[in-house]
Amino acid sequence: MTGTKNPSRVLLVTALLLTGVRCNKNTVFVYSTVGGDALLPCTSLVTADCSLISWTFFKDGQVRFTYEVSGGQVRQDSDKFSRMSITSNCSIHLHELRVDDAGSYMCLNQGNTITAVYLSLLTITSISKVTDLQLGGKLILSCVLFTYYDAGSCKIYSSVFSLRWATKDGTELPRDSRYEMTDQTRCNITLVTKLQRDDNNRKWRCQVDTAKKHRAAFQDFTSTFLLHNPSTVQALLPSATMHCHVQLPISRIVLCVALPFMVVIVGFFTWRTDQRARASTNGIELQELN
Structure with a gap:
């Protein structure tokens, strides 16, 4: 495993060094933010037939690249399947970007690399x-x-x-x-x-x-x-040396005292009315029995 991984990483770094210096027209650097979108262009297309186009993805730390697009279609086994779409010019549109999406993408025409796209993502943490x-x-x-x-x-x-x-x-x-x-x-x-x-x-x-x-x-x-x-x-609160007595308006005091008294009176008269109605009903029943 180690013998296979190290040479691939050395080749990758060498390729990045060369492309970083030369920056030819087939090398594209794309920057976006985590949670945002990104368009990864496939340039220098000889034909607009996307069925001949494939896309690979390589992330530092991986042993090998993975195929994200084959025959112009997003592969269903890709972890980006629900967030990736292919445009009319065979480019990739990525939605809801994640940290793991950062890496190098290669656009291939019948197996030959025609565009290298390097995606970097920005994020802020408090x-x-x-x-x-x-x-x-x-x-x-x-x-x-x-x-x-x-x-x-x-x-x-x-x-x-x-x-x-x-x-x-x-x-x-x-x-x-x-x-x-x-x-x-x-x-x-x-x-x-x-x-x-x-x-x-x-x-x-x-x-x-x-x-x-x-x-x-x-x-x-x-x-x-x-x-x-x-x-x-603390500056907005009253000082401890200030004597601030809470005072209620007179109308509120009267209402607080009168309201319970009124409730008692209404309850008393309601009770008396009920007693009279019951007595009257009992009298009528006795007359009917006689």
Whole structure:
């Protein structure tokens, strides 16, 4: 098993090194987000007959690739069967993307590779505790790009893209004492910041840029304050030295006293009426018997 796996991985890395440097027209890098969609194009088609087209998928860590499409049809034994469709130009459309979808896809025409597509997926995870999501708390966001060959850590030769934290309009966050970038690698950057009042319902963006400074994909995270700042809540409460007596309006006091009394009176008269009706009925029955 080891002797079979290692050569295949060496060949894969070598191929990626070559394509990453040359970037010919048959090599395509696609970026999307977990939960999103992606279109994997099959380029340089000689014929529009998709029955001649197959697609394979390879993920780092696997022993060999798997066939996802055969004869222009999505294979039913594919784990992507319900989320994958073939377009009119033989490309792949993937829905509801998962982390495991990241990898290399090959479009083959009668067994010959014509397009290599490398799919990378972006995701943001909050590491903060629930009690930290308040004014003055610490927000920790981890942004990871799951790539086609080294998800989350990325070797230095992956120079076709870069990852960065940005504002909602795409401007890179300033390098100051408020924003701290930790554990920063090419495919894994963590943002640490102290929440301010304006950060409630604010969007924080992690962005993928290509080597040509083109924004390829981004993911937003909204920081919502789930707890009130204890100091702020205390400031809104009455001070212990203030004597605030609760006073009810006179009308409410009268109503509270009169209502039970009225209920008793109504109950008494209802009882008396019932007694008289029973006595009258008994008198009529006695007369009839006589």
